[in-house]
Amino acid sequence: MPQQLEVINAGVSYGAQPVVRGVSFELARGEIGCLLGPSGCGKTSLLRAIAGFEPLSEGEILLHGRSVSRPGSTLAPEKRRVGMVFQDFALYPHLTVAQNVAFGLRGLKGRLQKKRVDELLELVDLGGRQKDYPHQLSGGQQQRVALIRAMAPRPDILLLDEPFSGLDIELREQVARQVRTILKQEEATALLVTHDQLEAFALADVIGVLGEGRLRQWDSGYDLYHKPGDRFVADFIGQGVMVPGRVTADGCVETAIGCLRGLFMQEVEAGQRVELLLRPDDVIHDDSSSFRLEVVDKVFQGAEYLYTLRLHDGSDILCLVQSHHDHAIGEAIGVRLQVEHPVTFPLQSSGNN
Amino acid sequence: MTGVPGSSRFSPWSGGVLLVALLLSIPVLVVVGYLFEPAGEVWRHLAQTVLKDYVLNSLLLMVGVAIGVLALGVSTAWLTSMCQFPGRALFEWALLLPMAIPAYIIAYTYTGLFDFAGPVQSALRSWTGWGYGDYWFPEIRSLGGAALMLSLVLYPYVYLLARAAFLSQSICVLDVSRTLGNGPWRSFFSVALPMARPAIVAGLSLALMETLADYGTVQYFGVSTFTTGIFRTWFGLNNAAAAAQLAAILLLAVFALIVLERGSRRQARYHHTTQRHQALNRFQLDWRQAGLALLICCGALLFGFLLPAGQLLWWALTTAEENLDARFLSLIGHSLLLAGGASLLALLLALFLGYGKRLHGSWPVTLAVRAAGMGYAIPGTVIAVGVMIPFAAFDNALDQWVRDHLGWSSGLLLSGTLVALLFAYLVRFLAVSLQTVEAGLGKIRPTLDEVARSLGTGSGEIVRRVHIPLLKGSLMTALLLVFVDVLKELPATLILRPFNYNTLAVRAYELASDERLADASYASLAIVMVGILPVILLSRSITRSRHAATA
Secondary structure, three states, X not given: OOOOEEEEEEEEEEOOEEEEEEEEEEEOOOOEEEEEOOOOOOHHHHHHHHHOOOOOOEEEEEEOOEEEEXXXXXXXXXXXXXXXXXXXXXXXXXXXXXXXXXXXXXXXXHHHHHHHHHHHHHHOOXXXXXXXXXXXXXXHHHHHHHHHHHHOOOOOEEEEEOOOOOOOHHHHHHHHXXXXXXXXXXOOOEEEEEOOHHHHHHHOOEEEEEEOOEEEEEEOHHXXXXXXXXXXXXXXXXXXXXXXXEXXXXXXXXXOOEEEOOOOOOOOOOOOEEEEEEOHHHEEEOOOOOOEEEEEEEEEOOOEEEEEEEOOOOOEEEEEEEOOOOOOOOOEEEEEEOXXXXXXXXXXXXXXX | OOOOOOOOOOOHHHHHHHHHHHHHXXXXXXXXXXXHOOOOHHHHHHHHOOHHHHHHHHHHHHHHHHHHHHHHHHHHHHHHHHEEOOOHHHHHHHOOHHHHOOHHHHHHHHHHHHOOOOHHHXXXXXXXXXOOOOOOOOOOOOHHHHHHHHHHHHHHHHXXXXXXXXXXXXXXXXXXXXXXXXXXXXXXXXXXXXXXXXXXHHHHHHHHHHHHHOOHHHHHHOOOOHXXXXXXXXXXXXXXXXXHHHHHHHHHHHHHHHHHHHHHHHHXXXXXXXXXXXXXXXEEOOHHHHHHHHHHHHHHHHHHHHHHHHHHHHHHHHOXXXXXXXXXXXXXXXXXXXXXXXXXXXXXXHHHHHHHHHHOOOHHHXXXXXXXXXXXXXXXXXXHHHHHHHXXXXXHHHHHHHHHHHOOOOOOOOOOOHHHHHHHHHHHHHHHHHHHHHHHHHHOOHHHHHHHHHOOOOHHHHHHHHHHHHHHHHHHHHHHHHXXXXXXXXXXXXXXXXXXXXXXXXXXXXXXXXXXXXXXXXHHHHHHHHHHHHHHHHHHHHHHHHHHHHO
């Protein structure tokens, strides 16, 4: 049984300018993937190449075992059986909600078509809105119509291009979770493109981080956060600081906060100078700890405070503390480290955040 | 439709766009070419005698029209957009009605009303007992009269653009001005007018382009301007080269106005500091101010539309028996054929160019589409000269060749046939069609195409299921606008029509020239009635945008 989507060493160029190079990943049937990265990293170009709107400059794309894109040969989007949800939703203003959803249902006629449309509208809580026009719907409702219109013909893969960026920020995570439920109910294979990691975590089974046109890591959200493969991923995902340190002869990393031991992600040699990634949740507040650091800044985040603490060597680390531990700036608080998988990178000259 | 956008390799479609643009540029290129031609004997004669008059009269006419359209257009725009008085909502669209009347037709009606034998002077004489020569009455058939006629029908250009500018600036700065204690008058002169200046200048330059292009009015009133000069030089002195040189100078003046208009529009954009609109809080006028407002708006409407239209209707009713005959029907037939044919051709070309730009938008294609739309500013007289010269040269060359080699005469294939006339209409009015089609296409975002394709829809089906339904309104508008423009067009039709081929506009002109004003009324009235259609369209879009703004 072939994978639903196989991207093999794919590259996309605009003229002589390569925007994506050497990207490889696979999606199994029913799996939800995500391409995550800052703007300009090439994620939308890659998605459009999978949809067939951009040609490949290198590599190959296979949908359900069938080769659809190679350099010099691009199967037209209308022949690929892909569904696509666009950033602006792209609903047809001259068609009703039901006609929009039925747009791609050419094989299905009459009663069967109506049944499929009604069933999908019911799925997204829009039953009864068949005869409305898109401008009569709210942004979130339009987004759901765009989603089920793409899903209606049961495509081999559903592609979503920043589908939540048109919505209010407060709504996005909630809608992303709803969409995940809908996709799972329909057993759809989907690939999402976004720059928002919380959206990616809420929706996707597996996430690929793209930076400067290359796929940096293809992993679960948990592993991207806790086991970033390179500095780019470490910087892009979550918060944290890099603390300089040195590997000792007995295999521990000596830093200004103390000596850390554990399962290292990367090969390290004794005597090597490295940087250690410290997440705010790696630093635990403990009043009984004798290791005390001065609070230089604090941000209230509701359930937690994010404290910035000053180390003795003058550098800062972050610490996430339940918000009933309210300490003033200038106060020294006790902390201890709890790092299960220490992540280290070779020392760079300028390393912060 | 090619599969992949961004691949801007040379396609047959791009080639076609370039070819169309080149063909449509021929008249302008020919006329501009005469700027570099050495001056002939006739030209020296013209320069010594009448050229000074042409320049002076054209300038004076422009000054007069400028004063007229600014006074009428800006005041009515300010009143209907910013002040509240009885009947404001009615005037908002009714003030556009004068656009339906071509300047030469309003000139005929005013001549009929105000000349010595007309109802006004007759009534004056019967009241006072004066006879001929006993009193002074302003001569309508004069340069001042021509400026007045043109102002009465051209002020809506300024009205439209100034109104839009006032409405868009209202929210951001006028409220500030009012909180600083400025009343309607001070707010107008210290804030609104300076800020709306670019828009007003753009409207003014459009009105002045029409003024320079006018032939019917100045010819009828006996005012020598460039357009009448071109006619006289060509047909009176029989000198095509000198006529083309006059046309070239006129073209330079038009280009100056285009530059002015484009520049002002660009500037006008910067003045819209916000996209936000809300329900306007209009100045409430007291009864004296409201009376003055009513007087101004009623005056513009009465003298710009009601009076001339009423006169036409009166003439038409009193001369129905003599004029409603088979000849009139054939006039309508000719006009419908020309206007319908030209608007359909213009629409097809506009679609070809518009899609060319959408699908293969490389810079040569974009530039070519732009060039194809330049003709609208160019006077019909100039276009006619620029069409006639190369077409006649082609016909003569072909005829010569056929005679020499085959021994028979090919006659006139292009010049003096409907081909030349339709071509001239396309050069002049394609811009109207193109603008409407491009605006319609612009509203179809590329993602609407891409969604359809990802749902398995091919190009033909996308056009049928997505583009045609979404473009329908724009296509109808494009057809209608060109149709009406062609119907009204006079000078190019006069020069290029086949021998004895009469249209409504030409017949009205001929009858009026024979002092048979009442007999001209049927043709004139038909033109005005059709001309009201685009005004209705325009006023509807204004009302719609107002509803959208307050929603």
